[in-house]
Amino acid sequence: MKFNLRIPIIVLFLLYLFVPFISIIFWSIARGWRFPELLPTSYSLRAFEIAIDPSGDIVQGVITSTLIALVVGVSATLIGSFAGRAIAMHNFRLKKSFQFLVLAPLIVPGLAVTMGIQILFIRYGLVDTVLGVCLAHLIPTVPYVVMIMTGTFANFDRAYEEQGQVLGASRLTVVRKVTIPMVIPGLSVSFLFAFVISWSEYILTLLVGGGSIKTLPLVLFSFLRGSDLPLVGAASIVFMIPPLILLRFTSKYLVGRSSSMTGLGSV
Amino acid sequence: MRKSNIAAVLTSFVLVASSLMSVTPSGAVGTKLYSGKEWKKILSEAKGQTVNWYMWGGGAKINTYVNDYLGEEAKKYGITLNQVKLNATPEAVNKVLGEKQAGNDKNGSVDLIWINGNNFATGVQADIWHCDWSTKLPNTKYVNWNSSAVNQDFGLPVNGCESPWATASSGVVYDSKYVKKSNLASAAAFTAWVKKNPGKFTYPAPPDFNGSMTVRRFFYQANGGYNQFLGKFDQAKFDSAMNKTASLLNEIEPYLWRKGATYPATIGDVQKLFATGEISAYLDYGARNAFVEVNNGLYPDSTRVGVFGDGMIGNLSYVTIPYNSPRKAGAQVIANLMLAPQAQMKLQTDGIVGLPAINMNITPISGPYRSLPISKHSLSPTKLAKKANPEISADWVNAIDSAWKDKVQK
Numbered sequence: 001m002k003f004n005l006r007i008p009i010i011v012l013f014l015l016y017l018f019v020p021f022i023s024i025i026f027w028s029i030a031r032g033w034r035f036p037e038l039l040p041t042s043y044s045l046r047a048f049e050i051a052i053d054p055s056g057d058i059v060q061g062v063i064t065s066t067l068i069a070l071v072v073g074v075s076a077t078l079i080g081s082f083a084g085r086a087i088a089m090h091n092f093r094l095k096k097s098f099q100f101l102v103l104a105p106l107i108v109p110g111l112a113v114t115m116g117i118q119i120l121f122i123r124y125g126l127v128d129t130v131l132g133v134c135l136a137h138l139i140p141t142v143p144y145v146v147m148i149m150t151g152t153f154a155n156f157d158r159a160y161e162e163q164g165q166v167l168g169a170s171r172l173t174v175v176r177k178v179t180i181p182m183v184i185p186g187l188s189v190s191f192l193f194a195f196v197i198s199w200s201e202y203i204l205t206l207l208v209g210g211g212s213i214k215t216l217p218l219v220l221f222s223f224l225r226g227s228d229l230p231l232v233g234a235a236s237i238v239f240m241i242p243p244l245i246l247l248r249f250t251s252k253y254l255v256g257r258s259s260s261m262t263g264l265g266s267v
Numbered sequence: 268m269r270k271s272n273i274a275a276v277l278t279s280f281v282l283v284a285s286s287l288m289s290v291t292p293s294g295a296v297g298t299k300l301y302s303g304k305e306w307k308k309i310l311s312e313a314k315g316q317t318v319n320w321y322m323w324g325g326g327a328k329i330n331t332y333v334n335d336y337l338g339e340e341a342k343k344y345g346i347t348l349n350q351v352k353l354n355a356t357p358e359a360v361n362k363v364l365g366e367k368q369a370g371n372d373k374n375g376s377v378d379l380i381w382i383n384g385n386n387f388a389t390g391v392q393a394d395i396w397h398c399d400w401s402t403k404l405p406n407t408k409y410v411n412w413n414s415s416a417v418n419q420d421f422g423l424p425v426n427g428c429e430s431p432w433a434t435a436s437s438g439v440v441y442d443s444k445y446v447k448k449s450n451l452a453s454a455a456a457f458t459a460w461v462k463k464n465p466g467k468f469t470y471p472a473p474p475d476f477n478g479s480m481t482v483r484r485f486f487y488q489a490n491g492g493y494n495q496f497l498g499k500f501d502q503a504k505f506d507s508a509m510n511k512t513a514s515l516l517n518e519i520e521p522y523l524w525r526k527g528a529t530y531p532a533t534i535g536d537v538q539k540l541f542a543t544g545e546i547s548a549y550l551d552y553g554a555r556n557a558f559v560e561v562n563n564g565l566y567p568d569s570t571r572v573g574v575f576g577d578g579m580i581g582n583l584s585y586v587t588i589p590y591n592s593p594r595k596a597g598a599q600v601i602a603n604l605m606l607a608p609q610a611q612m613k614l615q616t617d618g619i620v621g622l623p624a625i626n627m628n629i630t631p632i633s634g635p636y637r638s639l640p641i642s643k644h645s646l647s648p649t650k651l652a653k654k655a656n657p658e659i660s661a662d663w664v665n666a667i668d669s670a671w672k673d674k675v676q677k
Contacts (some may be wrong), residue, residue: 015581030564031564032542034542034543035546044564046564110561137588212575225535227535227538227541227542227565228563228565229542229543229565230565
């Protein structure tokens with residue numbers, strides 16, 4: 001018997017992805033939602049009013065998280081690009097060990113390392129600071145950027161850069177006009193990954209930030225410990241928006257060269 | 268280590284707990300106040316002093332109350348109130364202990380500490396508190412020093428070493444659709460209701476502050492009250508009392524939420540279960556604030572707050588003055604200001620630290636106080652404090668919490 005499994009699998013996958021969102025959305029606008037009601041019987045925007053209060057925890061969390069994620073996104077992309085280029089285009093001594101070391105943070109359990117980082121950061125006065133949190137976030141982000149950029153530079157033909165130099169462009173101009181445009185898909189995806197990982201990082205922020213650097217995940221967790229489920233719903237929705245916006249602008253690079261596939265549905 | 272952690276949790280909770288009051292209306296004061304002359308001398312000494320008040324600083328509303336209200340009141344007496352924000356009260360106690368060890372007996376940096384329970388006990392043991400002052404403050408005439416809930420702090424005599432600030436007393440939040448007032452006639456009546464309504468009650472696992480309180484309430488229930496536990500910890504007494512408590516709790520366990528196979532980790536989880544209608548009653552130091560959740564629509568309109576006919580558990584938090592503070596006069600004036608009827612009423616209206624620690628009924632503003640609106644989804648402080656059982660010392664509390672793990676949660 002011939003049976004096409006593709007459709008049911010896709011449907012299951014979509015359900016798996018979207019069903020949790022449905023309950024979050026309902027919770028965020030419910031006034032209350034009690035057993036045995038199938039759907040909330042009354043609705044209110046109270047949770048969102050709290051969420052957009054400029055001096056409230058959520059807005060403050062968004063500001064802190066955005067600042068940190070931007071700094072981490074840019075720094076990780078920079079650091080990782082240099083490493084990626086070196087690995088992809090150059091041969092040097094101990095290259096294999098270098099590659100292993102770069103990827104090590106992905107292999108070693110994060111929680112174990114975090115404890116050590118905390119002690120080290122206390123010694124250098126980096127705990128409870130935004131700088132410390134940014135530095136800590138580089139640890140899980142840089143390896144991804146290195147992987148992406150190694151792949152990008154593996155297909156990179158140095159001849160284009162040489163051509164530019166031959167035509168009289170300065171080094172900086174070559175980087176600006178030749179190199180960056182050629183690797184921009186890799187850079188964009190790297191930034192997206194680094195941003196999203198930093199954006200949703202919890203344990204590192206908690207331990208290094210000592211609870212005084214309140215990023216959005218920390219705010220979300222503190223709401224989860226309380227009893228206000230609509231507020232948790234609203235915070236979760238706010239939490240999802242920036243990565244989605246970023247995804248909107250980088251999705252074309254995630255699905256290949258076709259710029260016609262920019263819709264979110266295709267990701 | 269563990270003890271001081273729990274003490275920190277205890278203290279900081281009391282700080283946050285937006286709760287209640289335990290002064291019974293008697294008004295009798297057994298101690299002599301400062302004479303007019305003595306108090307005048309203290310006032311003139313206090314003028315120009317900067318009082319460093321070390322306190323948990325995590326509550327925005329509390330900080331506003333301290334700086335904007337008490338700070339302004341203190342200015343009228345020429346005193347500058349400097350709030351030093353702590354993550355936990357033991358930091359202040361350790362600071363004074365450190366100063367004592369270093370031989371700094373005269374010029375300490377801490378003038379006032381917000382405190383109760385184990386942190387206070389630690390200081391009593393080390394003899395670092397200035398004593399014999401709190402019962403003499405002019406406004407202490409509103410304090411019911413005769414009540415064991417006031418003159419003992421978690422079972423330890425206060426001895427004039429600390430002055431009351433705010434009260435936390437627990438209550439039962441329940442859904443009147445499923446729980447009748449008669450079901451709260453006593454702790455025993457309530458356990459009978461629990462057995463008749465499987466799955467509709469639970470409590471957070473100790474050492475959650477409220478879970479610990481719930482277990483303690485049943486500890487009193489299983490042993491005919493709290494009196495025998497007010498003294499020092501006694502292992503033999505504890506073993507037999509804990510066995511009785513465990514058998515009571517194990518008896519109701521099959522009738523708890525999810526048949527007691529698991530206990531919620533925090534009071535927040537329990538409140539969520541109430542909000543979603545899974546359970547119909549829970550015990551909470553912050554029970555009085557249930558009306559906020561009703562107004563937000565999270566809790567049903569049928570939400571009510573009640574107390575067991577034979578009382579709930581309540582405690583007071585205090586301020587104390589270290590022995591080496593060079594500004595004891597200023598600190599005492601502040602402690603006195605905190606007990607002023609207006610300042611105490613503001614505790615309740617601003618819903619921040621707890622409820623009044625004084626007997627509002629014998630103050631000049633008892634009329635306005637009594638006419639403060641009380642939501643039907645809340646309970647008046649007087650009713651909440653009715654027959655409130657006192658706390659027992661931290662040794663008992665810790666022993667009960669850890670025995671609960673072995674004998675009930677398993």
